Amino acid sequence: MYVASTLLLGVAAVNTGNNLLFLVVSSMLGFMAVSGLLGWLNIRGLSVVVRFPDEVYAGLQTLVSIRVENRKKYLPSFLITASLAGSPTSFLLLDPGQPETGSLLLAFPARGMHQAPLALISSPFPVNFFVRYIRIPVPGSFAVFPAPRPVPLPAPGGKPDAGAAKSYPDPGFDGELAKISDYRGGESLKLIHWRLSAKHEDFKVKHMTATAMDPVVLELDRIPGRDLEERLGYCAFLINRLVRGGRPVGLKLARRTVAPAATRLHRLKLLGELAVYGQD
Amino acid sequence: MVRIKLILTVLAVCVALIGYLPLQPYLDPFARFFFPAALAFGLYQQRQGRFLPGRLLTPLAILIFLYFASGFSQENMLQVTADLLVSFLAIRMLGEKSGRNYLQVFALSLFCLAASSLYDLSALFLVYLVVLLLVLAVSLVILTFHSHDPELALTRGEFQKVLTVSGLMPVAAVPILLFLFVLLPRTQYPLWDFLNHAGVASTGFSETVSPGGASSVTEVKSAVFRAICDKVPESKLYWRGIVLNGFKDNAWVRLPEPPETSVGLGQGASVHQEIYPEPNRTPYLLALNIPRQVTGVRHADSPDVVFKARNPLEKRSKYEVLSTLSDTIRVKGGIERDFYLRLPLTVSARLRAEGRQLARPGLSAAQKLALLEGFFRAQRLSYATSGLPVGSDPLDDFLFGKKKGNCEFFASSSATLLRLAGVPARLVGGYRGGTYNDLGGYYLVTEDMAHVWVEAFVEGKGWQTLDPSAWSVGFSRQDGVAQKLRMYLDAVDFYWNKAVINYDLEKQIALVRGVGGKARQFHLPAWSLRRLMTLSLWLLLPCALLAVLLGRTETREARLLKSFLRVAARRFPAVCQEPCGLYEMAERIDDPHLQEFVAIYGAALYGDRRLGAAELAKLKEIIRILGQHQS
Numbered sequence: 048m049y050v051a052s053t054l055l056l057g058v059a060a061v062n063t064g065n066n067l068l069f070l071v072v073s074s075m076l077g078f079m080a081v082s083g084l085l086g087w088l089n090i091r092g093l094s095v096v097v098r099f100p101d102e103v104y105a106g107l108q109t110l111v112s113i114r115v116e117n118r119k120k121y122l123p124s125f126l127i128t129a130s131l132a133g134s135p136t137s138f139l140l141l142d143p144g145q146p147e148t149g150s151l152l153l154a155f156p157a158r159g160m161h162q163a164p165l166a167l168i169s170s171p172f173p174v175n176f177f178v179r180y181i182r183i184p185v186p187g188s189f190a191v192f193p194a195p196r197p198v199p200l201p202a203p204g205g206k207p208d209a210g211a212a213k214s215y216p217d218p219g220f221d222g223e224l225a226k227i228s229d230y231r232g233g234e235s236l237k238l239i240h241w242r243l244s245a246k247h248e249d250f251k252v253k254h255m256t257a258t259a260m261d262p263v264v265l266e267l268d269r270i271p272g273r274d275l276e277e278r279l280g281y282c283a284f285l286i287n288r289l290v291r292g293g294r295p296v297g298l299k300l301a302r303r304t305v306a307p308a309a310t311r312l313h314r315l316k317l318l319g320e321l322a323v324y325g326q327d
Numbered sequence: 328m329v330r331i332k333l334i335l336t337v338l339a340v341c342v343a344l345i346g347y348l349p350l351q352p353y354l355d356p357f358a359r360f361f362f363p364a365a366l367a368f369g370l371y372q373q374r375q376g377r378f379l380p381g382r383l384l385t386p387l388a389i390l391i392f393l394y395f396a397s398g399f400s401q402e403n404m405l406q407v408t409a410d411l412l413v414s415f416l417a418i419r420m421l422g423e424k425s426g427r428n429y430l431q432v433f434a435l436s437l438f439c440l441a442a443s444s445l446y447d448l449s450a451l452f453l454v455y456l457v458v459l460l461l462v463l464a465v466s467l468v469i470l471t472f473h474s475h476d477p478e479l480a481l482t483r484g485e486f487q488k489v490l491t492v493s494g495l496m497p498v499a500a501v502p503i504l505l506f507l508f509v510l511l512p513r514t515q516y517p518l519w520d521f522l523n524h525a526g527v528a529s530t531g532f533s534e535t536v537s538p539g540g541a542s543s544v545t546e547v548k549s550a551v552f553r554a555i556c557d558k559v560p561e562s563k564l565y566w567r568g569i570v571l572n573g574f575k576d577n578a579w580v581r582l583p584e585p586p587e588t589s590v591g592l593g594q595g596a597s598v599h600q601e602i603y604p605e606p607n608r609t610p611y612l613l614a615l616n617i618p619r620q621v622t623g624v625r626h627a628d629s630p631d632v633v634f635k636a637r638n639p640l641e642k643r644s645k646y647e648v649l650s651t652l653s654d655t656i657r658v659k660g661g662i663e664r665d666f667y668l669r670l671p672l673t674v675s676a677r678l679r680a681e682g683r684q685l686a687r688p689g690l691s692a693a694q695k696l697a698l699l700e701g702f703f704r705a706q707r708l709s710y711a712t713s714g715l716p717v718g719s720d721p722l723d724d725f726l727f728g729k730k731k732g733n734c735e736f737f738a739s740s741s742a743t744l745l746r747l748a749g750v751p752a753r754l755v756g757g758y759r760g761g762t763y764n765d766l767g768g769y770y771l772v773t774e775d776m777a778h779v780w781v782e783a784f785v786e787g788k789g790w791q792t793l794d795p796s797a798w799s800v801g802f803s804r805q806d807g808v809a810q811k812l813r814m815y816l817d818a819v820d821f822y823w824n825k826a827v828i829n830y831d832l833e834k835q836i837a838l839v840r841g842v843g844g845k846a847r848q849f850h851l852p853a854w855s856l857r858r859l860m861t862l863s864l865w866l867l868l869p870c871a872l873l874a875v876l877l878g879r880t881e882t883r884e885a886r887l888l889k890s891f892l893r894v895a896a897r898r899f900p901a902v903c904q905e906p907c908g909l910y911e912m913a914e915r916i917d918d919p920h921l922q923e924f925v926a927i928y929g930a931a932l933y934g935d936r937r938l939g940a941a942e943l944a945k946l947k948e949i950i951r952i953l954g955q956h957q958s
Contacts, residue, residue: 052434056441061512064642066827067444067452069511070504071437074460077503081496082467123488126475137475140485144937173493174467175426175474 049079049176085173090181092119093141095129095166099189101315104283105158106194113166116146130167131185155191158279158322163187192318195287196280225254262307263289264297267324279321286321290314300324328480331472336373336424338466339432340366343420345459346436349443349452350409355395358410358417365417378423388418409442426474433463448643450823460497468493534609536571536754536779537578538735539721551758551776552604552613553821555769559598561760563652565616565780565792566772568609568757570631577671579739579754585663587630592617593655593789600648603769603824610636613757613772614648616792617656623647631753631790632656643824654792662784667751671743675723678740682747692785695748696793699741703798706730708737710799734759734796738779741795751784755792766818884931884938887946891924894953924949 053075060068096114103109113131115138117124124141129149136149155161163185171178227240230250243251265282272278282298289296290309297307298317305317347362372378391414399407416435419428440459444452468489472479481489554566573582598615612621612634621628623646625637634648674682681702685695711731716724722743725736738754745752759778761770780794899916907915909932913925924946931938938946 048430048434052437056438057511059441063445065444066508067448068441069508070453070456070827071441071444073504073507073511074456074497074500075437076507077500078460078464078497080503081500084499085492085496123492125489125492126471139475139479139481140488142488171471171474172468173471173496175471 049075049174053079082174082176086170086179088119088122089124089172090127090168090170090179092117092122093124093127093168093181093183094118095168095183095185097131097163097166097185097187099163099187102318103155103189103191104194105155105191108152108154110150111153112148112150114146114148115141115168117141117143119143124170125172126170128169130169132164158191158193158276159326160188160190160323163189190319190322192322193276193279193283195284196277198281198284227251227253260292260294262295262297264299264304264307266299267321268299268301275325279324283318283321286314286317290317328482329486331469331479331481332477334486335429335466335469335473338462338469339424339429340370340420341462342433342436342459342466343416345455345462346416346439347413349447349455350413350439353406353409353443353446354413355406355410357394358413361391362413362417362420365421369420369422372421379421381422384418384422388415391415391418405442405445409439409446412439412442426470429466429470429473433466437463448824450819453823453827457497460500461494464496465490465493468496533756533777534569534571534611535575535578535580536735536739536756538725538732538739539715539717549774550605550817550820551607551772551774552602553764553767553769553771553817554603554615554761555601555767556598556615558763559596559615559652563615564760564770565755565778565794566613566758566761567616567618567632567755568611568613569755570629570633570782571754571756571779572631572667573669574671577673579742581633584629584631585666587662588659591657592619592651593653593657595651595653598650598652600650601645601769602648603643603645603821604640606641606643608639608641610639612636612646612648615650615652616755616757617653618648618650620649621646630658655789656782657789658784662751664751664784667753667784668746668749670746673720674743674747675720677723677727678743679747681726682744685744685748692750692783695745695750696783696785696791699744699748699795700793700798702744703737703741703795708732708799710734710737710796734777734779737795737799738781741793742781742783745781745783753782753790755780755782759794759796762817764818764821766815767821769821771817771821882937883943884928887938887943887950888928891928891946891950891953894950895921898953918953920949920952924953 053072056068056075057072059065060072094116096116098112098114100109100111111131113129113136115127115129120143123143125139127138127141128135129138130136131151132153132155134151134153136151138147138149141147165182166185167180167182169178169180227243228251230239230244230252238252238255240251240253265285267278267282270278270281270285272281286296286298290311290313293309295307295309296314296317298305298320300320303320305320343362343366351359351362392411395407395410395414412435416432416439419432419435422428424432436459440452440455443455472481472489552566569581570584571579571581572584573580597619600615602612602614604613612618612624612626614621614634617632618634621634624640624644626634626646627637628634685698685702690698706726707730708726709731710733712733714729715721715732716729716736718724722736722740725732726740742752742754756777756779758772758776759780760776761772763770778794778796780792780796782790782792785791895912895916899918899921909925909929913922916922927942927946928938931942
């Protein structure tokens with residue numbers, strides 16, 4: 048409409064030779080030029096940093112935080128929309144030197160190491176005649192793990208079942224209190240429940256559960272599944288479930304083996320191995 | 328919090344008003360009153376949160392269109408367009424407004440303002456345009472926020488930032504505006520000529536003089552032309568336009584002039600004038616009496632020193648004239664006396680008798696002129712613009728009855744008396760006087776200064792100028808404070824016309840070429856050098872200010888480091904003499920404050936991040952402590 052109005056008044060100005068109409072047309076053209084320049088400046092001087100969570104699984108939506116900073120000296124940026132892989136988040140006003148953080152839901156279809164996607168910065172500011180775009184590279188890379196596929200867990204005894212059997216924790220020294228019984232001799236003195244023993248004639252002993260469980264090494268090639276991706280999915284599920292259950296898990300791949308451990312970092316390391324497996 | 332919706336409503340009302348107001352005096356009464364009513368009703372609806380539905384507004388728009396279109400003709404095309412624009416704007420203000428509707432309001436308002444320029448070319452247009460641009464820029468930006476989220480609310484701080492940036496847009500557009508205004512192509516002649524007629528004003532300058540037509544003359548103070556020239560004596564301020572040499576019944580008219588050869592003008596100073604006439608329909612070129620040469624407009628001149636443009640000056644234009652302030656036009660080989668002795672259809676007996684008195688044999692033309700002046704003065708005629716003689720013989724009534732009249736009576740009666748006395752005479756129509764504008768260095772001549780005087784032929788001398796009105800009682804002009812104020816306002820109007828309305832690219836190019844030619848022969852005179860140096864000094868001041876401002880563009884970290892190094896150099900001059908890095912300096916100087924500064928600053932510097940507010944405050948504190956220790 049603006050362009051059509053300018054053209055119409057331009058024709059009227061030329062036809063009538065009226066300098067006041069020329070003044071109106073000049074001002075409209077001047078305003079159009081300045082608004083274009085301001086729109087161009089509005090999306091310039093922005094930097095984008097994206098923080099991916101530690102665990103990103105293929106095909107699953109993940110909440111990603113995006114931080115946009117206006118690095119211009121004086122000019123604020125208005126109505127900025129930052130999009131990553133087609134998912135947008137908006138910022139009403141970005142003051143110079145004051146970064147703002149937004150979040151967006153992203154899903155990556157395939158596992159593997161991914162470069163952070165280009166951020167698409169767009170804004171209709173200052174006048175909503177057209178939307179300006181700019182693509183900004185986002186530094187960093189991240190691993191997308193195989194999507195976990197649920198699989199029935201083997202019972203503690205090692206006999207696979209449907210997962211319905213109750214598991215009994217092994218006795219130990221540093222776990223939770225399992226039961227209290229009479230002292231039979233041979234038990235460690237530090238297990239004697241002194242306060243309770245004082246109330247009874249016999250010594251009472253605490254039976255604790257063991258915190259450590261038997262380590263397990265998952266052998267990818269021996270995990271059932273129709274293809275590699277399905278096996279990787281089962282494997283990822285097992286790693287998560289077992290390590291979260293406190294069991295040390297190791298991984299045996301075609302060319303290398305990772306020793307068992309039960310920490311979170313170790314779990315991420317194993318998932319990372321699965322993410323890039325077969326992509327070297 | 329500031330609600331975007333509310334702001335946009337207020338801005339839309341402002342924009343619509345700026346579109347309506349300049350056009351308001353020229354509108355049809357319906358459009359004139361429909362707009363404020365619609366605006367008020369629209370605001371009431373906004374308050375109630377209910378709006379007239381589109382199914383009512385669309386038929387209303389069609390009805391109004393048909394109403395105005397029914398009276399459409401080629402002559403009133405502009406009027407109908409203006410009425411329709413304002414009516415549509417009013418209808419738009421009645422309904423609920425989406426983003427698109429707001430844009431329609433803005434566009435219609437702009438068209439209304441543009442249409443007003445076809446009615447009125449005054450400098451007030453610039454005021455409306457500037458305000459409209461400013462409000463429109465803010466409105467369009469706010470509309471963008473509205474499109475993002477209509478229910479959006481901004482904090483006061485955010486709103487101020489939006490307002491500042493959007494308000495700066497039209498300011499930044501001004502240089503481009505000026506550049507484009509100069510460069511946009513113009514056509515030599517308007518393609519749609521009808522649109523321009525509305526701006527043409529009649530000057531009151533008449534090609535016939537027929538005293539007695541009306542009992543009073545309205546004094547209109549609108550400008551006729553402006554002439555840039557040096558100040559000339561008040562008694563010489565006669566602006567010559569037309570010569571009326573014959574009669575049509577009793578009215579003085581211009582008949583085809585008999586062949587005669589004017590060979591020159593009498594003694595007098597030469598005055599160069601640059602004349603800016605207001606658009607009018609007469610082709611006669613006005614200039615100080617007596618014009619010698621006219622340039623800048625296509626024209627034809629005649630032996631009775633009348634310059635006539637080939638086309639009426641309906642567009643704003645300018646021309647240049649060289650005049651000699653003389654009261655004589657010399658003629659070679661005599662004149663056709665019979666032609667200049669013809670009389671009107673009716674001449675009263677008293678007038679004829681007086682003519683016979685003057686026509687006594689043995690009197691020279693000069694003596695007859697003196698006798699005529701004596702007769703007029705003896706009659707004690709007074710100059711007036713109301714209560715003028717009317718009837719079948721107004722000249723007789725003027726001289727012997729009412730004894731008052733305007734210049735037409737004085738000139739007509741004296742010229743008739745001269746002809747009766749056997750002295751060839753003619754009337755000269757033009758303007759008398761002018762208000763000199765010291766600000767602009769020009770004379771402003773208004774319609775109320777229209778004047779008629781007489782030229783009488785004296786053998787051996789030529790055509791002599793005489794102004795019988797000057798023989799009246801109390802023929803003078805007075806100045807006052809209001810007059811001065813009027814001069815200031817007129818100066819604005821004059822420069823507006825000169826710079827904007829009269830602007831023509833071809834003339835500008837010619838001017839640049841002329842300047843280019845002169846520049847090649849340019850020699851700098853001594854006074855110019857002095858002026859140049861003064862100008863340079865004045866220019867240096869803002870440049871220095873700019874340099875200081877630009878100097879402050881370094882980061883706050885860099886500024887902090889500078890002041891730290893300065894303090895450190897003062898406190899530890901021996902160590903800081905040779906150049907070294909920050910960490911090296913910290914190793915060399917065993918000072919906990921200095922080391923703390925380096926640790927905090929270095930962590931930020933090498934961590935590639937900016938200093939936080941707390942770190943900044945701490946570092947400033949350290950610099951302060953280091954500075955104190957030194958003293």
